[in-house]
Amino acid sequence: MTTQHTPADRTHDISPAAHYDRVTDAWALLLGDDLHYGVFDEAAESLPTATHRLTTLMADAADFHSGDRFLDVGCGVGTSTQWAARQHGLVGVGISTSGHGVARARANAAAAGLSESLTFEIRDGMRNEFADESFDRVWALESSHLMRDRTGLLRECGRVLRRGGRFTLCDIVLAQPITFQLVRSLRAEFGLLSRVFGDARMETLDTYAELAAAAGLEVDLRRDLSAQVRPTFSGWRANGLAHRAEVCALIGVESWQEFMDSCDVLEQMWDREILGYGMLSAIK
Ligand SMILES: C[S@@+](CC[C@H](N)C(=O)[O-])C[C@H]1O[C@@H](n2cnc3c(N)ncnc32)[C@H](O)[C@@H]1O
Structure with missing residues (x-):
């Protein structure tokens, strides 16, 4: 890391709802309209091509x-x-705890003429x-x-799926179980990531698969996407440099610097x- 941070930089509420209300507009500049990582076939691909590929891989898995009837948890x-x-x-229904994100999603759906088929609501995925069994x-x-x-989260996703319905998840994961000593030694780094990305906790894909099984879901697809996702950070860094002024106006120069450091x-x-980074899909 390259910057000294003042205590004032560390006072943001990092709870996911408050965090996403604060960063969503800046994230659109840094990450793109898809607020997620990219899956690159080649490192030279554009970030939007790669983030869209992740969406299409999720859709392939979701079948x-x-x-x-589709529920998007954390939309x-x-x-x-x-x-x-x-x-x-x-x-479909998209849910998020961020009121700002939901408002933007509703406006985007209305502009695209999709308000009839899609609604967006402030709800907690946990x-x-x-109603039980209300989604395919x-x-x-x-x-x-x-x-x-x-x-x-997994229990709720399983509960609202109909029998034969399918649950699909992708996320940042622990590549392997990590020791308490390693977590302690990386306290500064994990602290930075929480300030930049919200109060996050990562699990192994094995743990997600176990939780899915406990929720009555049968996992039939697992993918390790870590290598294909790695060029994402170069794309974020490039966006950070290209949009520095706008991002600083939205979240401040310290947060911009921390985002760059987090890459x-x-x-x-x-x-x-x-x-x-991993993906799994499971049938009920
Ligand atoms: C990294 S963004 C991903 C957004 C979207 N799925 C995409 O790929 O563009 C994480 C999203 O999860 C939402 N979120 C965080 N905690 C949540 C919760 N407990 N319930 C529902 N949504 C939540 C955030 O508000 C944000 O919209």
């Missing part, structure tokens, strides 16, 4: 059919929700309060790391095989 500004609904003829497809696209009660930290954690 949508026209008319499916960001609804970019992937909208694409999936349009591409596959879904009727207690979504939808549920996915959590890079949102589970922000939900502390992972058992609750280095994430690359190191990827290269040390501490963090990675």
Whole structure:
């Protein structure tokens, strides 16, 4: 890391709802309209091509059919929700704890003429309060790391799926179980990541698979996408440099610098095989 941070920089509320209300507009400049990592076939590809590939890989795994009722848990500004609904003829609900994200998702859906088939609601993925067995497809696209009660998340996703329905998840994961000593030695780095990305906790893909099984879901697809995801950080860094002034106006220069620093930290954690990226899909 390259910058000394003042205590004032560390006072942001990093709870996911407050965090996403604060950063969503800046994230659109740094990450793009898809608020998620990219999957690169070649490192030289553009970030939007790679982030869209992740959405399409999720859709392939989700095995949508026209008319499916679809729940997107942690929908960001609804970019992937909208694409999936349009591409596959879904009727959908996107939920997020960020009121700002939900407002942007609603406006985007209205502008795209999708308000009839898509709604966006402020709800918590760990207690979504939808009726049992009310969806054909549920996915959590890079949102589970922000939900502390992972058992609750998986249980809720399983509960609202109909029998034979499918749950799909992708996220940043622990590449392998890590010791308490390693976590302690990386306290500064994990602290930085929490300030930049919100109060996140990562799990191994094995743990997600175990929680899915405990929620009555049968995992039939697992993918390690870590290597293909790694060029994402170069794309974020390039966007950070290209949009420095706008991002600083939105979240401040210290937060911009911390975002840039986090790209280095994430690359190191990827290269040390501490963090990675995975996907799983399961049938009820
Ligand atoms: C990294 S963004 C991913 C957004 C979107 N899935 C995409 O790929 O563009 C994480 C999203 O999860 C949402 N989120 C965080 N905690 C949540 C919770 N407990 N329940 C529902 N959504 C949550 C955030 O507000 C944000 O929209």
